[in-house]
Amino acid sequence: MDKVGVIALIIGIILCAIGVYGIWVFLPEVIYVIKGLAGIVVLLFGLMLAIFGILIVKD
Numbered sequence: 373m374d375k376v377g378v379i380a381l382i383i384g385i386i387l388c389a390i391g392v393y394g395i396w397v398f399l400p401e402v403i404y405v406i407k408g409l410a411g412i413v414v415l416l417f418g419l420m421l422a423i424f425g426i427l428i429v430k431d
Contacts, residue, residue, distance in 0.1 A: 395402050
C-alpha cells in the first residue's frame with residue numbers, strides 16, 4: 373500500500389470509532405430516527421403500491 377492508502381485506512385478507522393461512540397451516546401435518538409425512517413419507507417411503499425394499483429385498474 374502507498375501512503376495515501378494507509379492514511380485513508382487510519383482516518384476510516386478513526387471515523388468508525390467516532391461514529392460508534394456517537395451512536396452509543398445518543399442511542400435513544402438513534403432509535404427514534406430508525407423508527408421514523410422505517411415509517412417513511414412503509415409510507416412510500418404503500419404509496420407506490422397504490423399508484424401501481426391505480427395504473428392496473430385503468431387498463
